[in-house]
Amino acid sequence: MKMYFLKIELLLITAMCFFNPAYAADEFKENAHYKRVVTTQTDKGHEKGKIEVIEFFLYSCKHCYELEPKLASWLEKNKGKASFKRVPAVVTPSWVALAKAYYVAEKLNLLDKTHDALFKSIHADKKVYLNEYKLSEFFEKYGVNRGDFIREFHSKEIVEKVSQARLMTVKYAFRGVPAVVVNDEFKTAPFYTRDQEQMLEVMDYLLAKTSAQ
Numbered sequence: 001m002k003m004y005f006l007k008i009e010l011l012l013i014t015a016m017c018f019f020n021p022a023y024a025a026d027e028f029k030e031n032a033h034y035k036r037v038v039t040t041q042t043d044k045g046h047e048k049g050k051i052e053v054i055e056f057f058l059y060s061c062k063h064c065y066e067l068e069p070k071l072a073s074w075l076e077k078n079k080g081k082a083s084f085k086r087v088p089a090v091v092t093p094s095w096v097a098l099a100k101a102y103y104v105a106e107k108l109n110l111l112d113k114t115h116d117a118l119f120k121s122i123h124a125d126k127k128v129y130l131n132e133y134k135l136s137e138f139f140e141k142y143g144v145n146r147g148d149f150i151r152e153f154h155s156k157e158i159v160e161k162v163s164q165a166r167l168m169t170v171k172y173a174f175r176g177v178p179a180v181v182v183n184d185e186f187k188t189a190p191f192y193t194r195d196q197e198q199m200l201e202v203m204d205y206l207l208a209k210t211s212a213q
Contacts, residue, residue: 033202034188037172037181051210053082053203054181056089056174059098064178065123067196068116074200081207089177092165094130095211101135104152111140182206 030036039082047100057064075084088099105114120168121127121138129135132153136146172187174177179189180199186206193199 003142015095018034027078033198034186035192035208037185037187050083051081051183051207052181053084053183053207055084055086055167056172056177056181057086058089058095058177059101059118059129060122061177062123063190063196065119067178067190068119070196070200073140074203078188078204078207081211087165087168088161088162089169089174089179090162091169091175091177096162097135098129100132100153100158101129101139102151103158103165104139107152107157108144110139110144114139117142117173183210185210 005064028034036066053075057067075082086102086103086143089093090096090099097156101118102111102115105111112208118138122129127138129138133152135153136144136149139149140146174182176189176191178196179187180203181187182203183206186209188199188202188206190196190199193202
């Protein structure tokens with residue numbers, strides 16, 4: 001009899017190992033692991049047939065830096081399902097300079113070189129970038145003239161992009177980063193979950209949930 005119950009227990013344990021909780025309907029709860037957002041976008045601008053995923057980040061945020069390689073792996077796994085964009089969050093005025101740095105790099109087609117490098121410069125090399133003058137020194141390493149960088153930094157185009165980023169940050173009611181919006185319907189973040197790994201599992205769940213609608 002003991003052997004019978006032992007076999008049953010082993011079978012249950014095996015079944016649990018093969019069961020992926022990330023897709024269980026009762027595993028992740030709305031208003032606990034993720035929240036619903038008010039949809040206001042009329043043109044989401046993402047690739048046809050794919051679900052838009054937006055990451056809100058700040059270069060000086062240690063947790064955003066730690067998330068980068070994990071998010072890259074998640075995106076590679078889901079490249080056939082998700083379109084992806086980044087938004088430099090603007091919660092306070094002190095976040096503006098680094099948000100402008102992102103958009104200047106985007107305009108100059110340098111993001112593939114500067115994005116990871118700026119994260120590394122701040123968190124691994126302990127550099128501090130509070131204004132356009134310090135940031136211009138960083139961009140000089142990538143062939144950008146200092147005066148040209150400062151002009152772009154203050155240009156109407158970049159100011160408007162940062163203003164839009166601030167409005168999006170307010171729209172989704174973010175007070176911290178990193179945070180992610182899925183399909184302009186749901187948002188999640190490490191402060192809703194146990195850790196970053198679980199947040200990525202919630203993103204899997206939301207991707208599946210959205211695809212099934």
